[in-house]
Amino acid sequence: MTMRRHWTDAEVRKALTLYLRLEFGKFHSRQPDIIALAREIGRTPSAVALKLANLAALDDSLPQKGMQNASALDRKIWEEFLRTPDTILDHAAPLTSFQNDDPVAGFAERQARFEQHHQQEPTALVRQRRGQAFFREMILTSYKYRCALSGIEDQRLLTASHIVGWAEDHSVRLNPQNGICLNALHDRAFDRHLISFDEDYRLIIAQDVPSEARKSLERIDSPRFALPSRFLPSQSFLERHRRKLHARQQA
Structure with a gap:
């Protein structure tokens, strides 16, 4: 029998950064960013989609709710995010599906430019730009x-x-x-x-x-x-x- 692998703290944080930037109706196993995260953490797209639905159950701002199967770890990380939102920024990956026509707004574009042109910039400035890009994706979604x-x-x-x-x-x-x-x-x-x-x-x-x-x-x-x-x-x-x-x- 295959042993069930529990979600780790880092995996839930990665899932949360995706949840915050993905529309509620796109939590399914065919969504490109869900597939990408599943590959990154070694899980199935269905498992990642289910985790996003579990996180939605904790989101009081939603008129509709996800499945009521959130774990204690899910709750801990969700509550930490509400208190100190910037704690999850380091776990965010570029989105492939974000509808981004602004060449300075997306994570992928910023990261490429950082590598080529901003190697000498202070870490705080790089983090600020990543934070602003993440915030934009979250709000526009x-x-x-x-x-x-x-x-x-x-x-x-x-x-x-x-x-x-x-x-x-x-x-x-x-x-x-x-x-x-x-x-x-x-x-x-x-x-x-x-x-x-x-x-x-x-x-x-x-x-x-x-x-x-x-x-x-x-x-x-x-x-x-x-x-x-x-x-x-x-x-x-x-x-x-x-x-x-x-x-x-x-x-």
């Missing part, structure tokens, strides 16, 4: 590769916008509830605290935005942005963002 306000689907025009800025709070840099998928214009305005969102996720435009710019910012599908399939933006993070908008206007 959650929003199904569409701007939450305008519905734009061209990824060259989309940004994974941080609610609490990258440099502002290290502990939430890779928190998936700290991101919104926005087009380039609204991302720039959001980053500069010219716009924000209220408790009902409706667009707020700062009073000092000129009328013509305001008209451009108001050309959206709906004043309330389209909610993601998972990882709803944190209201506490949005409150921090709104306070900065108000503080900037009063300065």
Whole structure:
């Protein structure tokens, strides 16, 4: 009889990095990234797909749930990720299936450029770029590769916008509830605290935005942005963002 091989800590972490960047409906044994991870860790694609479904059972942000077979190790690593998201970054591999038209956004492109051009860069800078790329993949997947306000689907025009800025709070840099998928214009305005969102996720435009710019910012599908399939933006993070908008206007 073949002995059952338990999942290791490293294997679950690798599976989690894939879960975070793969749409819920793609957890099946024919998915290319599931096949790639299965080969890497010496498991079957079906076993990896099942592990992703088990992780989904722990994800309170999902309207639908995976199978209720998560192990104690799954729970431990999931809870650790929620507390300190950047702990799993070193276990992430490039995705073959990520719909990436931005030449600076994907892990594979970044890694190739690092090898050729960034060998002298500090390790912290390399890690920062990998973290930003991982965050982009995670957020765009959650929003199904569409701007939450305008519905734009061209990824060259989309940004994974941080609610609490990258440099502002290290502990939430890779928190998936700290991101919104926005087009380039609204991302720039959001980053500069010219716009924000209220408790009902409706667009707020700062009073000092000129009328013509305001008209451009108001050309959206709906004043309330389209909610993601998972990882709803944190209201506490949005409150921090709104306070900065108000503080900037009063300065």
